[in-house]
Amino acid sequence: MFRHSSNASETWKNLPWKKFQKDLFRLQKRVFKAIQAGDKRKAMSLQRLILKSTAARMLAIRQVTQLNAGKRTAGIDGKASLSHEERLNLSEETRTRSSNWKHQKLREIPIPKKDGTTRFLKVPTIGDRAWQCLVKLALEPAHEATFHARSYGFRTGRSAHNAQKHLFDNLHSRVNGIEKRVIELDIEKCFDRISHKSIMERLIAPTGIKLGIFRCLKAGVNPEFPEQGTPQGGVVSPLLANIALNGIEEIHNSVRYADDMVIILKPKDDAITILEQIYQFLAERGMKVSEKKTKLTATKDGFDFLGWHFKVQNNGKFRCVPSVDNYKAFRQKVKNIVNNSNIGATTKAEKLAPVVRGWRNYHRYCKMSGSRFSLYHTQNRAFKVFNKESGQDYYSSKKLLEKAFPPVPYSENKHINVKGNKSPYDGDTAYWSKRNSKLYYGETSKALIRQNHKCASCGLKFIGEERINLHHIDGNHANWKKSNLEAIHESCHDYKHMSKSES
Numbered sequence: 001m002f003r004h005s006s007n008a009s010e011t012w013k014n015l016p017w018k019k020f021q022k023d024l025f026r027l028q029k030r031v032f033k034a035i036q037a038g039d040k041r042k043a044m045s046l047q048r049l050i051l052k053s054t055a056a057r058m059l060a061i062r063q064v065t066q067l068n069a070g071k072r073t074a075g076i077d078g079k080a081s082l083s084h085e086e087r088l089n090l091s092e093e094t095r096t097r098s099s100n101w102k103h104q105k106l107r108e109i110p111i112p113k114k115d116g117t118t119r120f121l122k123v124p125t126i127g128d129r130a131w132q133c134l135v136k137l138a139l140e141p142a143h144e145a146t147f148h149a150r151s152y153g154f155r156t157g158r159s160a161h162n163a164q165k166h167l168f169d170n171l172h173s174r175v176n177g178i179e180k181r182v183i184e185l186d187i188e189k190c191f192d193r194i195s196h197k198s199i200m201e202r203l204i205a206p207t208g209i210k211l212g213i214f215r216c217l218k219a220g221v222n223p224e225f226p227e228q229g230t231p232q233g234g235v236v237s238p239l240l241a242n243i244a245l246n247g248i249e250e251i252h253n254s255v256r257y258a259d260d261m262v263i264i265l266k267p268k269d270d271a272i273t274i275l276e277q278i279y280q281f282l283a284e285r286g287m288k289v290s291e292k293k294t295k296l297t298a299t300k301d302g303f304d305f306l307g308w309h310f311k312v313q314n315n316g317k318f319r320c321v322p323s324v325d326n327y328k329a330f331r332q333k334v335k336n337i338v339n340n341s342n343i344g345a346t347t348k349a350e351k352l353a354p355v356v357r358g359w360r361n362y363h364r365y366c367k368m369s370g371s372r373f374s375l376y377h378t379q380n381r382a383f384k385v386f387n388k389e390s391g392q393d394y395y396s397s398k399k400l401l402e403k404a405f406p407p408v409p410y411s412e413n414k415h416i417n418v419k420g421n422k423s424p425y426d427g428d429t430a431y432w433s434k435r436n437s438k439l440y441y442g443e444t445s446k447a448l449i450r451q452n453h454k455c456a457s458c459g460l461k462f463i464g465e466e467r468i469n470l471h472h473i474d475g476n477h478a479n480w481k482k483s484n485l486e487a488i489h490e491s492c493h494d495y496k497h498m499s500k501s502e503s
Contacts (some may be wrong), residue, residue: 006082007473008084009089011084012088013084016392017059017458018459022460024137029426032144032425033427036145043142044204047205050134051135054133056138061094065126067491068129074107075128075129075315082211090130094127098131099209100211101215103216108122114325117230121233122220122231123233124233124234125247126479128259139203139205140239140425141423142205144156144423145425149418149421151236151249151257152166152256153256154238154242154258162417163262163414164415167264171318172254173312176316178300178312179267180312181271182299183275184293184296185260185261185262187282187289188287190258190259191231192228193284195227196214198286199240199244202243207268216236236256248282248489251274251277251339265274273485275362318413320389321366322373327372329354332392332472337384338385344389345385345400347443348361348386349386349400349401349404360407361408364410375405382404383401408441409441429461433461436462437453442468443485444487448462455487457492458492469487471488471493
């Protein structure tokens with residue numbers, strides 16, 4: 001328990017974060033190994049320790065209030081952020097109530113879908129998100145020891161690029177991909193239909209966590225289906241969906257990313273028999289296949305998956321490019337920024353850079369040659385707009401264009417997949433720190449190699465999901481000298497700039 005100083009900001013900033021991370025990881029590693037050894041009693045005893053751990057509590061609160069993408073989204077209580085003092089108070093609340101947590105109702109945010117329908121994002125309060133994150137820290141290592149190797153969505157150490165690589169490995173010319181077919185499987189309203197019973201039966205957790213998860217599920221329930229659904233928007237919801245769907249990969253050679261799935265068929269495989277097994281698997285968990293969206297496709301006809309279009313060409317070569325819908329959505333984002341008359345060219349370039357870099361980075365293992373994917377026409381349009389802005393001559397417009405459209409190297413189908421059932425909780429920090437470092441390029445990559453894949457601020461290896469930031473030591477973002485650059489955790493970067501970004 002911490003004494004709150006008069007300066008809550010200093011108290012929060014000066015907490016022993018490095019020690020917290022080490023203490024939590026030590027417990028998580030022991031949970032993972034206990035499940036691998038078949039000792040559930042020991043694993044649940046360790047999970048109770050995590051639930052009571054000061055390190056886990058503080059890291060969970062920091063995650064939901066400082067690091068998560070939706071950290072500024074308010075729940076039903078209207079709170080979109082917490083002061084440092086409120087974070088310390090929340091820590092005390094979770095300490096006393098963690099084993100008997102009661103969820104508040106959820107705030108529903110309508111999200112329009114491509115087919116014209118609407119889904120609802122159900123957002124918990126910050127306090128409920130912190131508890132869910134705390135519980136996730138205890139649940140995840142236990143279930144990571146049981147998850148199938150071909151499940152890639154919402155798992156630490158895995159990404160959509162793993163799924164992309166699996167498809168390449170199974171459809172390229174050397175394995176006669178041209179003769180194969182795929183089942184594009186769509187689970188109807190997956191998150192809304194998962195049976196609560198199926199989740200609770202498969203949950204590896206002590207009673208206190210199970211009770212809190214049950215209350216969490218009931219807080220987001222649809223009155224029409226009182227025994228089904230996990231609320232989209234909850235921190236722990238993707239993990240619960242993975243727990244319910246785990247094992248579906250064993251039915252046939254397939255790749256799954258959360259509720260998106262592609263099943264790979266050889267010429268002699270019977271699609272009807274495989275689908276019948278899928279139907280039965282899902283029915284046991286309260287779900288069913290969408291007849292309208294599920295289809296059997298020849299690989300040479302091509303199919304979309306996770307924002308990519310996969311196709312085996314007539315010459316047998318496998319190709320992966322950004323899908324039409326993905327490309328259109330990206331172009332629209334760029335247009336909205338370029339055509340915004342309320343901001344100047346410099347601001348437009350600053351807003352475009354992360355959008356372009358993110359898109360190119362996601363597609364860096366695709367075939368990205370040609371004017372369409374090199375963004376030649378998009379850049380040309382942006383240049384004309386920059387050139388028209390008052391005070392912008394040709395050379396300054398050219399510089400802004402280079403800033404707005406940062407290059408990202410691509411290497412078609414060169415992603416290296418995770419080895420078998422390896423997990424960040426297995427304790428192999430050398431493997432995971434090097435692997436995570438390879439996800440970065442340019443100056444960040446060079447800094448990581450110089451630092452031996454350790455954070456220049458806290459000294460810990462980069463083994464978790466937390467993003468790596470490139471920090472300019474002197475604060476001058478125009479100074480790109482090697483001696484002025486260091487790679488650090490996003491949270492470490494946040495603390496270095498706390499005096500400017502937070503009160």
